[in-house]
Amino acid sequence: MKLVLNSLESAIASMDRALKFADKRLCLEDIDEEEKEVIRAGVVQNFEFTYELCWKFMKRWIEENISTEIADGVTRRELFRLSAENRLIIDVGKWMECHNARNKTSHTYDENIADEVYQTAVEFLPLAKDFLAQLEARND
Numbered sequence: 001m002k003l004v005l006n007s008l009e010s011a012i013a014s015m016d017r018a019l020k021f022a023d024k025r026l027c028l029e030d031i032d033e034e035e036k037e038v039i040r041a042g043v044v045q046n047f048e049f050t051y052e053l054c055w056k057f058m059k060r061w062i063e064e065n066i067s068t069e070i071a072d073g074v075t076r077r078e079l080f081r082l083s084a085e086n087r088l089i090i091d092v093g094k095w096m097e098c099h100n101a102r103n104k105t106s107h108t109y110d111e112n113i114a115d116e117v118y119q120t121a122v123e124f125l126p127l128a129k130d131f132l133a134q135l136e137a138r139n140d
Contacts, residue, residue: 001064018043019046065086098123098127101120101121105117
């Protein structure tokens with residue numbers, strides 16, 4: 001069954017826009033700390049949402065194309081490993097870094113954690129775009 005990828009495409013496009021906006025605004029000298037915090041928070045929120053959609057689409061693809069049983073109850077590391085074996089992603093370690101960063105955002109707000117997750121979001125966007133391209137190429 002063909003997966004409908006519209007929500008993932010929209011999430012990645014939104015994250016791309018948020019990062020481009022942040023890149024333009026955060027380098028300005030007249031920006032205050034409050035505005036920087038709001039911009040970073042927007043990027044982090046886009047990262048959280050996009051990351052969640054990515055792993056859910058990995059699981060759906062594996063269920064549809066390999067086996068529902070193999071995808072049931074697997075750890076995130078195992079899901080990423082299966083996705084790499086099936087050429088949906090390349091670097092399991094990078095995806096685990098994103099997973100760990102996503103977990104940090106759900107516990108408490110801390111400026112250092114927010115900065116760390118922001119950097120992970122910057123690194124995540126190309127991973128998400130590559131994943132989407134692989135899904136589109138293998139979505140039959």
